Amino acid sequence: MSTPQPATTLEITLTVNGERVARRVPVRQNLADFLRDTLGLTGTHVGCEHGVCGACTVRVDGAIVRACLMLAVQADGATVVTIEGAADDGAYGNVIADLRREFHQRNALQCGFCTPAMLLTAAELVVRHPQATRDEIRAHLSGNYCRCTGYQSIVDAVAAVCRASTNS
Amino acid sequence: MKAPPFAYLRPAELSQALDLINIYGTDARLLAGGQSLLSALNMRLAAPSVLIDINGLTELTGITLQQDRLVIGALTRHAEIERSPLIAQHVPLLALAMPHVAHPAVRNRGTIGGSLAFADPAAELPACCVALDAVMIISGRSGERRVRARDFFHGLYETALQPGEILVAVEFAIARPGERCAFRELARRQGDYAMVGAVALSIVDGGVLHDVHLAFFGVGDRPVLAAYAAAQLEEGIATAERIAAAQQALVRDFSAQGDVYCSGAMRMHLARVLLGRVIHDLTRTDAGGVQA
Numbered sequence: 001m002s003t004p005q006p007a008t009t010l011e012i013t014l015t016v017n018g019e020r021v022a023r024r025v026p027v028r029q030n031l032a033d034f035l036r037d038t039l040g041l042t043g044t045h046v047g048c049e050h051g052v053c054g055a056c057t058v059r060v061d062g063a064i065v066r067a068c069l070m071l072a073v074q075a076d077g078a079t080v081v082t083i084e085g086a087a088d089d090g091a092y093g094n095v096i097a098d099l100r101r102e103f104h105q106r107n108a109l110q111c112g113f114c115t116p117a118m119l120l121t122a123a124e125l126v127v128r129h130p131q132a133t134r135d136e137i138r139a140h141l142s143g144n145y146c147r148c149t150g151y152q153s154i155v156d157a158v159a160a161v162c163r164a165s166t167n168s
Numbered sequence: 169m170k171a172p173p174f175a176y177l178r179p180a181e182l183s184q185a186l187d188l189i190n191i192y193g194t195d196a197r198l199l200a201g202g203q204s205l206l207s208a209l210n211m212r213l214a215a216p217s218v219l220i221d222i223n224g225l226t227e228l229t230g231i232t233l234q235q236d237r238l239v240i241g242a243l244t245r246h247a248e249i250e251r252s253p254l255i256a257q258h259v260p261l262l263a264l265a266m267p268h269v270a271h272p273a274v275r276n277r278g279t280i281g282g283s284l285a286f287a288d289p290a291a292e293l294p295a296c297c298v299a300l301d302a303v304m305i306i307s308g309r310s311g312e313r314r315v316r317a318r319d320f321f322h323g324l325y326e327t328a329l330q331p332g333e334i335l336v337a338v339e340f341a342i343a344r345p346g347e348r349c350a351f352r353e354l355a356r357r358q359g360d361y362a363m364v365g366a367v368a369l370s371i372v373d374g375g376v377l378h379d380v381h382l383a384f385f386g387v388g389d390r391p392v393l394a395a396y397a398a399a400q401l402e403e404g405i406a407t408a409e410r411i412a413a414a415q416q417a418l419v420r421d422f423s424a425q426g427d428v429y430c431s432g433a434m435r436m437h438l439a440r441v442l443l444g445r446v447i448h449d450l451t452r453t454d455a456g457g458v459q460a
Contacts, residue, residue, distance in 0.1 A: 004188070
């Protein structure tokens with residue numbers, strides 16, 4: 001096998017919110033910037049750009065990741081779901097809709113900057129571990145910063161969806 | 169900020185990756201999970217001219233049981249280790265530690281090899297490997313070599329890895345009958361690097377501890393094996409007196425360094441508190457200590 005040659009741009013093909021997308025991207029572009037600037041999907045927010053605030057969380061191949069800590073070229077061949085497509089994403093879609101309703105009812109957002117990532121992060125917990133206690137909900141959301149709500153209403157909303165999904 | 173410009177390479181197999189890292193030398197960095205490296209690039213704390221993305225090297229992934237050893241490929245993601253039944257059964261300390269490693273979205277991407285090769289002194293996994301006496305399996309163009317975790321961490325972000333080498337796997341002895349483990353850390357927020365962390369491992373037989381291993385992290389420039397403290401607990405019941413003696417002996421194992429978060433004295437105090445807690449975890453029958 002021949003040795004690969006270094007590249008500064010690459011052709012990538014991936015699925016974003018159910019649609020096939022092919023683009024040539026700079027190798028240094030992170031996935032969050034690709035989604036926002038190239039595809040216009042601005043629901044993925046860019047806060048700290050070093051993996052601390054969690055605002056850029058998206059789902060890649062079924063698992064939430066920091067889109068600022070993944071290069072767009074690393075998503076070649078992957079299936080990406082952003083907040084724009086999350087409500088249409090199978091079993092996750094219903095959970096996203098439930099979370100959105102509970103967030104709305106409890107004022108679990110104020111400025112809304114953290115909300116898309118909060119919903120995607122919380123949905124992973126509801127699907128994987130709906131029996132989660134409040135402490136487990138807090139631990140699971142610990143990588144997503146909210147500077148408005150003080151978290152109480154967010155934890156309330158996620159707990160309500162967890163409760164409803166274990167009762168149904 | 170955005171990452172500085174770099175060129176990108178995606179080898180398809182280990183031999184290619186070894187060739188590339190030898191061609192580009194110290195100008196290149198290996199990109200595994202990227203959860204520390206891409207963050208450092210975005211903050212412009214690092215500016216390699218070439219990134220060699222090893223995520224396509226499937227031969228470096230997975231968890232396999234080989235008789236009395238469990239081998240974890242360097243590219244195995246934290247989330248897989250966290251949920252692995254093989255890990256829970258055979259190296260339960262790693263399962264205990266995983267929820268403390270960053271946050272779920274980071275654990276979905278970060279790799280064990282990346283964490284160990286990065287060698288942050290406040291990270292959880294290096295200390296676990298030191299306590300467990302794990303063996304690092306390292307590949308270079310001249311072949312493979314094995315380095316004990318206890319000889320692998322040389323200082324702040326410094327390891328035994330030589331230029332041109334890649335950490336390919338970590339090997340653990342599986343837990344013995346009666347072996348218990350405990351893990352505790354103190355951090356300002358869930359998921360942060362620890363201010364202080366403690367790991368304990370011992371055979372517990374009728375309350376008597378045998379073969380005690382204690383490791384601490386976040387206290388200096390690398391994870392520390394606390395042999396003097398462990399010796400105070402060896403071959404006895406963990407009475408309050410023996411735990412106090414171990415806490416006193418800790419000062420012989422390391423002198424904790426201070427930073428902006430806490431002074432060295434406070435850190436040593438917290439290390440002693442955690443020592444008491446992990447020993448308590450080992451010897452109680454409910455949560456905390458995991459029965460092997």
